[in-house]
Amino acid sequence: MDKIVIEHLTLTYSDGTESLKDVSLNIKANTITVLFGPAGGGKSSLLRVLNRLNDLADVTVLKGKALINGQDILSPDIDVNDLRRRVGMVFSRPAALPLSIYENVAYGLVMAGMKNRKKLDEAVEQALRQSVLWDEVKDRLNDPGSALSGGQQQRMCLARVLALQPEIILLDEPTSALDPLATAKIEELLRELKEKFTIVIAPHNTQQSARISDMAAFFLQGELVEYAPAETIFTVPKDKRTQDYITGRFG
Amino acid sequence: MRKRRLIPQQAQKIGFAGLSLLSLITVIPIIAIVIYIFIQGTPAISWEFLTGMPSNGMKSGGLWPAIIGTFYLTVGTAIFSVPLGIAAAIYIAEYAPNNQWTRLIRIAIINLAGIPSVVYGLFGLGLFVVFLNFGTSILAASLTLSIMTLPVIISTTEEALRAVPTSFRVVSISLGATRWQTIKRVVLPQALPGILTGVILGLERAAGETAPILFTGAAFFLPQLPHSMFDATMALPYHLFVISTQVPGMPIQIQYGTVLVLLLFVLGMNIAATLIRSRARARRQW
Numbered sequence: 001m002d003k004i005v006i007e008h009l010t011l012t013y014s015d016g017t018e019s020l021k022d023v024s025l026n027i028k029a030n031t032i033t034v035l036f037g038p039a040g041g042g043k044s045s046l047l048r049v050l051n052r053l054n055d056l057a058d059v060t061v062l063k064g065k066a067l068i069n070g071q072d073i074l075s076p077d078i079d080v081n082d083l084r085r086r087v088g089m090v091f092s093r094p095a096a097l098p099l100s101i102y103e104n105v106a107y108g109l110v111m112a113g114m115k116n117r118k119k120l121d122e123a124v125e126q127a128l129r130q131s132v133l134w135d136e137v138k139d140r141l142n143d144p145g146s147a148l149s150g151g152q153q154q155r156m157c158l159a160r161v162l163a164l165q166p167e168i169i170l171l172d173e174p175t176s177a178l179d180p181l182a183t184a185k186i187e188e189l190l191r192e193l194k195e196k197f198t199i200v201i202a203p204h205n206t207q208q209s210a211r212i213s214d215m216a217a218f219f220l221q222g223e224l225v226e227y228a229p230a231e232t233i234f235t236v237p238k239d240k241r242t243q244d245y246i247t248g249r250f251g
Numbered sequence: 252m253r254k255r256r257l258i259p260q261q262a263q264k265i266g267f268a269g270l271s272l273l274s275l276i277t278v279i280p281i282i283a284i285v286i287y288i289f290i291q292g293t294p295a296i297s298w299e300f301l302t303g304m305p306s307n308g309m310k311s312g313g314l315w316p317a318i319i320g321t322f323y324l325t326v327g328t329a330i331f332s333v334p335l336g337i338a339a340a341i342y343i344a345e346y347a348p349n350n351q352w353t354r355l356i357r358i359a360i361i362n363l364a365g366i367p368s369v370v371y372g373l374f375g376l377g378l379f380v381v382f383l384n385f386g387t388s389i390l391a392a393s394l395t396l397s398i399m400t401l402p403v404i405i406s407t408t409e410e411a412l413r414a415v416p417t418s419f420r421v422v423s424i425s426l427g428a429t430r431w432q433t434i435k436r437v438v439l440p441q442a443l444p445g446i447l448t449g450v451i452l453g454l455e456r457a458a459g460e461t462a463p464i465l466f467t468g469a470a471f472f473l474p475q476l477p478h479s480m481f482d483a484t485m486a487l488p489y490h491l492f493v494i495s496t497q498v499p500g501m502p503i504q505i506q507y508g509t510v511l512v513l514l515l516f517v518l519g520m521n522i523a524a525t526l527i528r529s530r531a532r533a534r535r536q537w
């Protein structure tokens with residue numbers, strides 16, 4: 001059984017844009033899957049389906065199936081808060097909550113009801129070590145999260161998700177606001193993290209997609225054009241539209 | 252060709268000077284009035300004036316029952332209007348679906364804030380004094396003032412809530428927090444300074460109003476302090492109205508002294524609010 005199964009998923013917003021058109025794809029555990037393609041392709045929309053963040057948007061039509069571990073996540077009976085703890089999300093602009101570094105990382109756990117200070121301390125340290133930020137912030141955990149540099153903030157956001165020990169990590173253009181060095185750090189981190197987690201990412205450029213992906217899916221105006229292993233899709237794409245995009249003929 | 256055009260720096264300077272002048276024109280009369288009141292009113296201020304009972308047909312003695320009355324009315328108004336107003340604003344800003352009903356309610360609230368205060372007074376007379384049989388009392392007057400204050404508190408609180416970036420809410424929800432947790436932990440602390448401003452603005456207006464309490468709880472003259480919330484009370488703004496229009500031969504000094512006390516009362520609320528607000532801001536520099 002694949003970790004994530006998406007079947008015939010169609011999603012329309014209230015303004016009538018069909019952002020996903022009959023999309024089907026399966027994602028294996030412990031892989032990095034890249035969603036790429038030109039703006040408005042539906043990458044963010046698909047990511048937001050996977051942790052039901054689309055519940056906050058004006059979605060009028062949502063048809064098809066989305067399963068995680070075989071469980072229907074679109075079902076109205078599902079505990080969405082629990083789902084969001086299992087399927088974490090890192091956003092494009094580093095989005096520190098207006099709280100301290102410690103409180104940012106502990107946020108999800110505290111909201112889930114964890115009160116034991118010692119356990120929280122441990123979880124925060126472990127998450128910050130996992131995102132390779134611990135040594136930089138261990139002496140200033142009570143500083144505001146927004147006082148960190150962009151790259152550090154993004155690793156803090158990652159730590160915030162890791163603290164919840166999720167199964168899946170979604171990243172929507174996580175490095176679009178970062179310099180090349182900070183970007184390289186995050187990419188390296190993701191390669192390590194895939195040992196433990198399933199990663200789905202919408203990078204902000206094709207080079208990054210090629211660098212980090214195991215599998216890659218090309219989206220064009222809501223349509224999944226091609227879905228294949230990274231080795232093939234970036235070198236010998238089957239579809240003419242994928243080829244045009246990769247060679248820079250549009251997008 | 253372009254020799255008569257201003258360069259941007261000059262234009263900015265002229266614009267800035269113009270705006271400064273305009274704000275000066277609006278501020279000068281206010282400052283002048285305040286200074287005049289201070290000059291005229293200060294000689295009347297004494298310990299006796301602040302803490303004594305009025306005597307000799309209010310022509311001498313003190314303001315104590317009016318001061319304490321206005322204090323009671325303001326506290327009463329706060330008790331009814333602040334929790335309810337903030338709760339209503341949270342509902343409208345964070346929970347209510349964005350449909351025409353919500354829009355209608357929002358417009359109604361904004362319009363309510365513009366209704367003349369005497370209308371609230373008559374409404375309070377009908378509902379609280381007569382229908383609910385509270386009599387002319389601190390309770391009825393506080394409730395009337397609350398109804399007048401609510402729209403101000405609701406709309407400023409709503410605005411403060413809406414000014415909190417949506418991304419904070421999305422991030423919080425994405426980490427598994429419920430809506431209410433998100434509001435409590437992220438949105439409210441961010442909006443607090445704005446909410447406080449609205450609350451104080453509303454309560455200040457309540458403290459200074461005469462018309463809403465005229466028929467609902469204000470007394471012309473009482474020889475003693477109110478004993479319960481079902482008693483009528485003297486109040487500074489109404490007392491001022493009485494001594495400046497209803498009592499012949501009233502020493503002008505006492506009138507100005509009373510004005511000064513009312514002014515200081517409101518000013519005190521303002522300063523308290525500013526202090527609390529800057530504290531709330533300082534605690535979070537982000």
Ligand SMILES: Nc1ncnc2c1ncn2[C@@H]1O[C@H](COP(=O)(O)OP(=O)(O)OP(=O)(O)O)[C@@H](O)[C@H]1O
Nearest residue numbers: 013017019038039040041042043044045046057058
């Ligand atoms: N909350 C929303 N409400 C209405 N329409 C939306 C919303 N979010 C996205 N859309 C529309 O859905 C389509 C797909 O958007 P989506 O953000 O999923 O694309 P994307 O592939 O992530 O693009 P980008 O590369 O620009 O991030 C676009 O036409 C967009 O305008």
Ligand SMILES: [Mg+2]
Nearest residue numbers: 043044045172
């Ligand atoms: Mg996107």
